[in-house]
Structure formats: C-alpha cells, structure tokens
Amino acid sequence: MNRNFSRLFQVIRKETKYIIGLMSGTSLDGLDVALCAFTGSGTNTKVEVKHFITKPYTPEFRAQVKAVFSKKQVDLEQVCILNAFIGNYHAELVLACLQEWGMEPQEIDAIASHGQTIYHAPASQHQLPGMPNATLQIGDGDHLAVNTGILTLSDFRQKHVAAGGEGAPLAGYGDFILFAEQGKDRVLLNIGGISNFTFLPGSLDVARMFSTDIGPGNTLMDAYVQQQFPGKFYDADAQIALSGKYNQALVEALLNQTFFQLDFPKTTGPELFNLDYLKSALQQSAQEQLAAEDVLSSLNRFTAISIANAIKQSIANGNAELFISGGGMHNPLLLQNLEELLPGVQIRTTAELGILPDAKEAVLFATLANETLAGEAATFENSNKQMPAVQMGKISFPF
Ligand SMILES: Nc1ncnc2c1ncn2[C@@H]1O[C@H](COP(=O)(O)OP(=O)(O)OP(=O)(O)O)[C@@H](O)[C@H]1O
Numbered sequence: 246m247n248r249n250f251s252r253l254f255q256v257i258r259k260e261t262k263y264i265i266g267l268m269s270g271t272s273l274d275g276l277d278v279a280l281c282a283f284t285g286s287g288t289n290t291k292v293e294v295k296h297f298i299t300k301p302y303t304p305e306f307r308a309q310v311k312a313v314f315s316k317k318q319v320d321l322e323q324v325c326i327l328n329a330f331i332g333n334y335h336a337e338l339v340l341a342c343l344q345e346w347g348m349e350p351q352e353i354d355a356i357a358s359h360g361q362t363i364y365h366a367p368a369s370q371h372q373l374p375g376m377p378n379a380t381l382q383i384g385d386g387d388h389l390a391v392n393t394g395i396l397t398l399s400d401f402r403q404k405h406v407a408a409g410g411e412g413a414p415l416a417g418y419g420d421f422i423l424f425a426e427q428g429k430d431r432v433l434l435n436i437g438g439i440s441n442f443t444f445l446p447g448s449l450d451v452a453r454m455f456s457t458d459i460g461p462g463n464t465l466m467d468a469y470v471q472q473q474f475p476g477k478f479y480d481a482d483a484q485i486a487l488s489g490k491y492n493q494a495l496v497e498a499l500l501n502q503t504f505f506q507l508d509f510p511k512t513t514g515p516e517l518f519n520l521d522y523l524k525s526a527l528q529q530s531a532q533e534q535l536a537a538e539d540v541l542s543s544l545n546r547f548t549a550i551s552i553a554n555a556i557k558q559s560i561a562n563g564n565a566e567l568f569i570s571g572g573g574m575h576n577p578l579l580l581q582n583l584e585e586l587l588p589g590v591q592i593r594t595t596a597e598l599g600i601l602p603d604a605k606e607a608v609l610f611a612t613l614a615n616e617t618l619a620g621e622a623a624t625f626e627n628s629n630k631q632m633p634a635v636q637m638g639k640i641s642f643p644f
C-alpha cells in the first residue's frame with residue numbers, strides 16, 4: 246500500500262487521535278489552534294484539549310484578506326494567490342505552535358482546517374432564481390499537508406451545501422456530539438464575528454435539534470471601531486461604548502431587517518451586516534450626527550437585543566441551560582446588556598462543560614475531522630434538512 250494510504254489507515258485505527266483544529270473566523274483576529282486528543286466517535290466521543298492558542302494575524306495579512314473579504318467585486322488574481330498563501334501561512338503557524346509545545350509533526354495524526362471564509366452566499370441572500378446555496382473558504386489543504394507533513398482535512402462546508410444545507414453553522418454537529426445531555430435542554434451560544442446558537446433538546450432527538458446564525462456578533466462593532474478609531478481593532482473591554490449611551494431610534498432602525506424575521510435555521514455574514522448596513526440605519530433614523538461613542542453603544546445594544554430575541558424564542562417554554570463562547574463574551578457591556586435582556590437566565594460559559602470558550606470553534610473542526618476519520622454519519626441520520634448526515638472535510642495527503 247502506498248505510504249499516504251498506509252498512514253491514513255494507521256491513523257484511523259489509533260485508539261487516541263491527536264488532531265489539531267484550526268479556525269480563522271470572520272473577525273480576522275488570528276488563527277485559533279487547538280490540539281485535541283480524541284477517543285471514540287459520535288456520542289461516545291471524549292476530547293481533551295491539550296493545547297490552545299490564538300496566533301494573532303499581522304495588520305498586513307489582515308489588510309490582504311480584507312481586500313477580498315465579503316466583497317462582491319474582487320481582484321481574482323489576489324484571490325488565487327491568497328488561496329495558496331493562506332494555506333502556507335497557516336502551515337507556518339502550525340509548525341510554530343508545535344515548536345512552542347515541544348512537539349514534532351509526526352506526533353500529530355491530522356490537521357482539521359477551516360480555512361478563511363471569503364464569501365458566504367446562501368440562496369436566501371443572493372436570491373438568484375435556480376442558483377444554489379454557496380460559500381467559499383480559501384487556504385488550500387494541500388499546502389498545509391505538504392508544508393507540515395501532516396494529513397490534513399479541510400474545506401468542511403462544501404459537503405454540507407452539497408447535501409442541502411447552507412454550509413453553516415456546522416457547530417451543531419460538534420455541540421451535539423460533545424455537549425448534548427439526556428434530560429437537559431441546552432443552548433450553546435457563540436458570539437464571534439457573527440453570532441450563532443445550537444439548541445440541544447434533553448430528549449437527544451436529533452430531529453428537534455438545530456443550529457442557526459442569529460445576526461452580527463462583533464462584526465459591526467469591530468468594523469465601526471476600525472473605521473472611526475484608526476489603530477484600534479476592536480472595542481477592548483467596551484471602553485468606548487461604555488463612554489457613550491445607546492440611541493433608541495438607531496437601535497430600532499438596525500433591528501428593522503427582514504433577515505431577523507426568517508425562521509431558524511438561517512445563515513448570514515458580513516456580506517449583509519457591514520458598514521453600509523449601519524449607514525442606511527443611521528440615515529433611516531436620522532442620526533447621522535450621532536457621536537461615535539453613542540453609535541458604538543447603540544451597535545452593542547442592537548447586537549445584544551438580536552441575540553436575546555433569538556435565545557428567548559428557543560427557550561420560551563422551558564428551563565434550557567445557556568452556555569456561551571466566542572470573543573464577544575469578553576465584552577462587558579454586551580454581557581451586561583444580555584443579562585438585562587434575559588432576566589432569570591443564568592449565563593455560563595462552555596468552560597463549565599470542559600471546553601475553553603475561546604477554543605470551542607477550533608475544537609469543533611477537530612471534532613468534525615475525528616468523525617470523518619473514525620465515526621459514522623449515522624449519528625445524524627434522523628436530523629432535519631439543515632443537519633444532513635454527512636462526513637465532512639476533504640483529505641489532503643502530505644506526499
Ligand atoms: N476584551 C474584549 N473586549 C471586547 N471585545 C472583545 C474582547 N476580546 C475579544 N473581543 C471580541 O471578540 C472578537 C473575536 O472573536 P472570535 O475570535 O470569537 O471571532 P471569530 O472566530 O473570528 O468569529 P466567527 O465565529 O464569526 O467566525 C474580537 O474581534 C472582538 O470584537
């Protein structure tokens with residue numbers, strides 16, 4: 246048997262698999278790298294996060310990605326080059342992590358790479374008759390495999406689209422495998438660039454579970470800070486928003502969007518929630534002269550309301566437990582707003598379920614790779630259309 250396949254079969258048979266999950270989200274803050282040790286698969290999965298780090302991106306790299314990120318018109322040559330460049334760059338970052346952890350590439354069984362989303366176009370958004378849901382992640386897996394010498398699974402979202410989904414959120418698969426618990430309804434809320442949540446019924450009935458985007462998480466706040474406060478990347482500890490106050494008319498205009506009326510599950514991205522979106526809400530509410538601090542405070546309030554409305558809908562009839570993750574949980578004003586808008590709901594983090602909240606999405610992709618290598622799609626056989634029972638990730642061999 247050739248050495249690529251013999252390595253693949255060796256990895257498949259290993260009782261404990263060491264998989265590095267890589268996530269680069271819509272915030273473009275850096276590459277999340279989680280080294281996970283897996284045993285079992287499906288609902289028998291056990292995972293231990295051995296190491297986790299976010300490797301921050303350089304401002305130059307961010308600027309390069311931003312040039313093609315969620316834009317309808319781009320320089321195609323730049324996209325082509327970035328596809329290879331990001332694969333190589335992520336490989337370099339993985340090798341740097343291994344060195345910091347005192348490990349060799351041979352000790353790692355697989356890399357699970359999300360890549361970089363540069364455009365997300367569900368049919369509900371592009372509305373082109375006869376055209377499918379579509380999403381595009383770049384940072385090719387072959388570059389990661391060849392440059393690290395590690396078997397790599399990548400490009401997880403295409404299979405989901407091919408099987409009838411929107412390519413996102415994929416969190417539901419990992420949330421069900423890692424966090425579902427008999428007798429306890431749970432909501433797993435992630436506040437990244439875009440916010441999303443998974444509802445896990447205590448009945449463990451996969452037909453009743455779902456995973457959906459909510460709307461903006463940090464994306465609008467980040468974009469506004471970067472535009473108005475050059476040199477700042479985000480509103481660290483909500484210092485700017487806390488020095489202003491929210492404007493009700495602007496908040497209402499921001500909430501006036503048909504995406505919020507669509508049923509769950511649904512997906513979105515910065516293609517909709519961007520600075521043009523804010524500009525038209527400012528015009529609609531006649532608040533173009535509002536101070537930047539008040540605009541940011543309004544964005545914070547609007548983000549919290551859209552999240553709270555979605556959570557309230559899903560826990561309306563019960564005592565679901567709420568666990569949060571993602572960078573937005575570090576924004577104290579966002580948390581304060583959420584607490585006020587969700588009275589009686591205890592807000593806990595996934596740390597209480599054994600997974601560091603900042604690592605959760607990287608662990609998710611490692612979990613998806615573990616399923617493809619060791620599991621059975623059968624876990625999700627009776628799930629709804631947005632959670633097709635497929636094994637995701639394309640396999641790239643190092644040689
Ligand atoms: N101390 C803090 N104060 C305020 N905001 C913070 C803080 N720390 C992180 N954030 C926010 O979290 C963001 C990063 O979040 P995260 O890494 O979860 O996003 P992501 O993975 O890119 O998103 P997505 O889930 O959409 O792919 C930052 O851009 C910032 O807005």
Ligand SMILES: CC(=O)N[C@H]1[C@@H]2OC[C@@H](O2)[C@@H](O)[C@@H]1O[C@H](C)C(=O)O
Pocket residue numbers: 270271362365380412413414415416417437438439440441458512513514606
């Ligand atoms: C197309 C895409 O990259 N979507 C991301 C994005 O970031 C958050 C939200 O929008 C979610 O739908 C998804 O990522 C997470 C990891 C997911 O698929 O569950």
